[in-house]
Amino acid sequence: DIQMTQSPSSLSAFVGDRVTITCRASQGISNHLAWFQQKQGKAPKSLIYAASSLRSGVPSRFSGSGSGTDFTLTISNLQPEDFATYYCQQYNSYPLTFGPGTKVDI
């Protein structure tokens, strides 16, 4: 199974900050990586697929990069509605696996 790790596990930031979350796969997954945002008590929301492609309707302040084993999610100009938990997920092979999440709070 491919193990996904994320760092940091949590961070505190201010509105307007630039935030970077790192995701690492235990083996190469090409660009088969997605990012999701989840707010407390809500379903996950898809943000990015194929490591760097933004889902329709997602603000351009979200961006993703990386390939192989190392990936990043960047939120520029952090907005109040961005405070949430972020998960990466590999879909290169089964079982599909998620990172443990990064909680972004004020």
Added chain:
Amino acid sequence: EVQLVESGGGLIQPGGSLRLSCAASGFTVSSNYMSWVRQAPGKGLEWVSVLYSGGSTYYADSVEGRFTISRDNSKKTLYLQMNSLRAEDTAVYYCARVGSAWAFDYWGQGTLVTVSS
């Protein structure tokens, strides 16, 4: 508009069975890969199962042999039959559509399954 609405969750005793449903609208269930993902209370996301448009299925080791994913094309509904339930199966269960580039694009709101005596 794509919508996924789960139902069927509840309180069930260990060893019992439950069937979850995911009603889809705005797209054709049979033409898409569909999946179930769960989240135990206070924990992260865990993939459970996938059903391909062609009918192939895959399961997480933790549910293999106990859970069965299926669909009813006429009812536009995805199912998850869960047997021999254990306390560790307690979670919110989400259905998700596999969209472009093989990644999840739409998620339902989830249904809570609690396995307890």
